[in-house]
Amino acid sequence: MNDFDVTVIRQNWQFLAEGLALSALLVAVSVLGGVVLGALLALSRLSRLPLLPALVAGYVTVMRTLPLVLVLFWFYFLGPFLLGHPIGSLTAALIAFVLFEAAFYCEIIRAGIQSVRPGQAQAALATGMTHAQAMRLVVLPTALRAMVPLLLNQVIIVFQDTSLVYVVTLRDFMTAASIIASRDSRPIEMYSLVALVYLAICFTASRLVAALWKPAPR
Amino acid sequence: MNYRWNWGILLQDPYFGWLWSGLGWTVLIGLASWALALLVGTVAGIARTLPSRLVRALATIYVELFRNIPPLVQLFLWFFVFPELLPDELGLWVKRDLPFPEFTTSAVGIGLFMGARVAEQVSAAIRAVSLRLMPAALATGLRPLQAYRFILLPLGLRAIIGPLTSELLITIKISSLALTIGVLEITAQSRHVENYTFQGFEAFSVATAVYLLLGLAATVVMRGIARQIKPL
């Protein structure tokens, strides 16, 4: 068994830090885009318009059944066709992530809205509110309280998902570490570091979310 | 940008063979890792509900460890790091003589990752049932072990079919990660075909269809199992 050599980490910390920064960027854009698009999808799915709910349901099902790796490959391929010109790796990955995670956020948001008892909406309507008012003033505020822990947990999952940009050689934290691992022949140190960092961040984050939402107001 | 369609290319040699073998590997990895996940997950899930604090702690460590590290990283740990950590002879055997090393590592890595998820579902189901029925069972004089055997486990397992279906679908999806350590499953092969023929649309459509069909098949099978168990 080789000696565990921490110097390789110290020497390359800048490279690794840049990788982590890219991971952070991927997470930020994916979550923001995913939540916004997911909310639109959820509302579309709950609407009473003729074709829209079925289309959204189909989209969500497909995105949740396909592996993220395949979705990444798809958008690398399709990206130039959709936008009419060649696009960079990062743009393609961001598009793929936003569209992928939006499906998951859609389901979380939809479940949150549907978890509100129909009686609440009825009570609001009975006092003369329109559907839009009932949603805005009564249903959504209650739904949001139910949703937030799940939304935050999904962020942690997104963070783990971003490690997959390895397959399209975008230099996020994981890919950066693996580059060093093979270049300097130090897989143990590098991958242990990656595992530790992810473990530390994800474990702390999920504990924080659980703690913050335990005292649920009713 | 123009695109020339050529669906026929999928049926040509060697591309057809590649795609078929990719499908085979995806199914194999899916089945193998699911079997491992069920085994380990059920044990760990039950362990998390037992009265012994030590047993619960061990199971919790397993679950937290394997849920908070991305599956891709776990695969790499198993493939690159684990053999180095073993005592010399075992390490050498794993590196040289392990049959189908990439496949085995993928199955083990994915199986253990999914096992942690299954464990969560199992312990949640048992806890939900036990909250209602453990007091009643104990009140009739049953010992805890008996309560588990006759009431909690049978009812808990019935409750779990739905969540397990979604975990099975996730297992099928994650089999794609095996491509990072060299297993040529269907996603890898579809990319392979795309690289050679530039017919990306066709190639990726095949992979997409495979996952959708496998997902459908898995859902149908699980629903069939549910129907067998459901009539209480």
Place this chain on the structure above:
Amino acid sequence: MITITQVCKSYGTTQVLRNCTAAVGLGEVVVVCGPSGSGKSTLIKCVNGLEPFDTGTITVDGISVGDRRTDLPSLRRQIGMVFQNFELYPHMTAQQNVSLAQIHVLGRSRKEADQRSEYLLARVGLADKLASRPGQLSGGQQQRVSIARALALDPKAMLFDEPTSALDPEMVSEVLDVMQALAQDGMTMMVVTHEMGFAQRVADRVLFMNEGKILEDTPKTDFFTAPTTDRARQFLTKVLRH
């Protein structure tokens, strides 16, 4: 005030309302009773359009509820509704619950609305609970808040859907007392309830429903002394025995 004419409604293949016809006059208190599943709650929810119905007509103060051109939100300002499960908004205080519709539906200012809410909450005996959230109130208190909320829009009529069925026995009377006071003040009320004592004291007329049909529609005293149908007789003996 409220007229219901030949109303039918089906859920899929099950018919839940069969040719229901009834009327509630201005200032009248009509109690609707009957076994579970008889369609009482469905009927009352059709009156303010929360449930659609297939055929027949319902009018409230002359406005047809089923007409597609009717603006239901405006119509609902004229009718207050109290639900079995209270349905207070959990993220708001009692006062905010009562003020919400005043502000967003009637366009009153927050100050005006809060003042009115204070008055109404005092009227139902909860002057000291303005800042309490539903989670901090007992069932009886929550239901009284919900009555105040329904009164906030100055409705011409009030609908009650089993207002005391979800309450602990000791809280039932505090709610019924409020309802009785309302009736004495001349409010037009349609009340679905199992509380026969309330019906005997406060109702003007009683509707008895069974399997989607209105079997009895009689003045109160006649209903309790000499119901015309066997089913109603059966129901009364079981219910009044306690």
